[in-house]
Amino acid sequence: GQNIDQPTEMTATEGAIVQINCTYQTSGFNGLFWYQQHAGEAPTFLSYNVLDGLEEKGRFSSFLSRSKGYSYLLLKELQMKDSASYLCAVYLTGGFKTIFGAGTRLFVKA
């Protein structure tokens, strides 16, 4: 079976750092995506990890541990506009298929 777990909601303060965790159990693993989705809008690509370790891209970083089935998205210097849902998604081997977690709704408060 395929299972992706992430917290339902998180709240953080503007200017702070927040870490959104994701654990997965899937049959076949190619890599892991993080997408951002603002309310009422389509998901947009943030990052893709295929190798273990940390990938940094501006204020956003993503970490992957394949052996532990674990990833996190780190958001630094939070801004109000970062209030959105963050979707963890696994890219499966073969067939170009991606399965999505339920998403973590992040609320950034002043």
Place this chain on the structure above:
Amino acid sequence: EAGVAQSPRYKIIEKRQSVAFWCNPISGHATLYWYQQILGQGPKLLIQFQNNGVVDDSQLPKDRFSAERLKGVDSTLKIQPAKLEDSAVYLCASSSPSGTHSYNEQFFGPGTRLTVL
């Protein structure tokens, strides 16, 4: 580069009625996806096309949902008859596995918000 286009953006229908959604992917993208996203949940894959062939439709309720991608470009998703539980956002996405990246980044359209009364 134009993005993924979808229409209509919003649709309200009565249960047991029919509805159709249209999607035009990014030019040159061979893979097209239809997702259903219920409020508060992640996107759930309904059907995936590679060119005009179906790769995966295992989660498509085939008694009421159908989809086609004639000529391997744009696609239509139909629901007939609709049920209350079909109320959701229907997202279309496209990707190009042979593109510049080794991974399969999906580009999403704005979605169609369906309300079934």
